[in-house]
Amino acid sequence: MLKRIIEQLRLKQFLQLEFLPSLLFTSKWLIIATAVGLLAGAASAIFLISLKWATNYREANIWLIALLPLGGLIIGWVYHKFGESVVKGNNQLLEEFYNPLKVIPLRMAPLVLFGTVATHLFGGSAGREGTAVQMGGAIADQFTKWFKLTAQDRKTLITIGVAAGFASVFGTPLAGAIFALEWLVIGRIRYESILPAFLGAYVADYTCAQLFEVHHTAYIIPYIPEINLINTLWIIPAGICFGLAGRLFAKATHFWSQLFGKFIDYPPLRPVIGGVLVAATVFAIGTTKYIGLGIPTIVDAFNENLPWYDFLAKIGFTSLTLGAGFKGGEVTPLFYTGATLGNALSGIIPLPMALLAGMGFVGVFSGATNTPLACTLMGIELFGAQSGVYVGLACVVAYIFSGHAGIYNSQIIGSPKHRRFEGFKGKNLGKIK
Numbered sequence: 001m002l003k004r005i006i007e008q009l010r011l012k013q014f015l016q017l018e019f020l021p022s023l024l025f026t027s028k029w030l031i032i033a034t035a036v037g038l039l040a041g042a043a044s045a046i047f048l049i050s051l052k053w054a055t056n057y058r059e060a061n062i063w064l065i066a067l068l069p070l071g072g073l074i075i076g077w078v079y080h081k082f083g084e085s086v087v088k089g090n091n092q093l094l095e096e097f098y099n100p101l102k103v104i105p106l107r108m109a110p111l112v113l114f115g116t117v118a119t120h121l122f123g124g125s126a127g128r129e130g131t132a133v134q135m136g137g138a139i140a141d142q143f144t145k146w147f148k149l150t151a152q153d154r155k156t157l158i159t160i161g162v163a164a165g166f167a168s169v170f171g172t173p174l175a176g177a178i179f180a181l182e183w184l185v186i187g188r189i190r191y192e193s194i195l196p197a198f199l200g201a202y203v204a205d206y207t208c209a210q211l212f213e214v215h216h217t218a219y220i221i222p223y224i225p226e227i228n229l230i231n232t233l234w235i236i237p238a239g240i241c242f243g244l245a246g247r248l249f250a251k252a253t254h255f256w257s258q259l260f261g262k263f264i265d266y267p268p269l270r271p272v273i274g275g276v277l278v279a280a281t282v283f284a285i286g287t288t289k290y291i292g293l294g295i296p297t298i299v300d301a302f303n304e305n306l307p308w309y310d311f312l313a314k315i316g317f318t319s320l321t322l323g324a325g326f327k328g329g330e331v332t333p334l335f336y337t338g339a340t341l342g343n344a345l346s347g348i349i350p351l352p353m354a355l356l357a358g359m360g361f362v363g364v365f366s367g368a369t370n371t372p373l374a375c376t377l378m379g380i381e382l383f384g385a386q387s388g389v390y391v392g393l394a395c396v397v398a399y400i401f402s403g404h405a406g407i408y409n410s411q412i413i414g415s416p417k418h419r420r421f422e423g424f425k426g427k428n429l430g431k432i433k
Helices: 002-060 061-080 090-098 108-121 129-147 151-170 175-182 191-211 229-263 268-283 295-301 309-322 329-345 351-369 370-384 385-401 419-424
Strands: none
Touching: 002 061, 002 108, 002 129, 002 151, 002 175, 002 191, 002 385, 061 175, 061 268, 061 385, 090 129, 090 151, 108 129, 129 151, 129 329, 151 175, 151 191, 175 191, 175 370, 191 309, 229 309, 229 329, 229 385, 295 329, 309 329, 329 351, 351 385, 370 385
């Protein structure tokens, strides 16, 4: 009898203290994450459709590249006039997460959409992840004032927005959710937001891919060799190269940004000068393969031999474009850098070309963003589970060898990559030389 009473009390305690709060938590965030996912997924779909149009129109009218300085002036002036409160982009999302001050202005979404499409239309070299993440974050943060949510709930909202934007723009809901949890603090994952992040990511991906029927590029690795000691050891030098490339990408982008900021006081003039340099170089070398997203070259990297210097050229064009003040993301150019570097390494490392291209695709991304788990999942989602050991180890090695650097200056180090660097804990990447 006493035993039965104790069991009933334990059951009652479980229901009151754990089950019901968990049910309320799930219901609350199911509603909010679904709403954010629908809106962010729709925004990404509109963005991707616009981006495809801009790319096709530019390639059919190459003369538009000569207007890149004018496009830069327009983008720079619009942001100077209307976007000073959102000009930090992804770093602003990070800063608001660490130190919530005020709701991110909704204007971030249309401004970054306009700026990125204009950058691609006139021939800049940029990506799309930053745009989708900023739109998702700005849209999500509006729920803070609409529902009068707490500061802690606001952190979860921003996480949902980032997950939804990333997942929908690349068609990788698992990677999108983990990226949103992993990028906030280097070496730490915020598990309290894991359910809302996954919900938002899946709804956004479904909205973009199914409701709007926006299709993503397929990357194929036709042959993956068996895992053995020799093949595993070859992953390490490849991962080191990917990590160093990610570090070079980040450092080059920050270099150009600091250079333009130091010598050109008037912000709208910076993309004008940068536009002149990019456009002049494009016409001088006689090819457009290093501007825009570069998707055709990424696909080719899985199938045919490419010039070894393609990854360096992409780093140069993208770092100059973004450093000068044009808008867009860094991730697709990182895919380009990694895939072409992997392609080049296939002449030295005895692994299949497509596999090395896939390892580089996510490996350089891992090194530059400090998100090895998200990049590993992205590799599995894009290339299949058989590639898991190869892409996973490449991502981890790249993460280690990129050092304490990254494309997001505001990222805070929660857990240093080596014990030797314990003094870096709590610092953001912008303060580490």
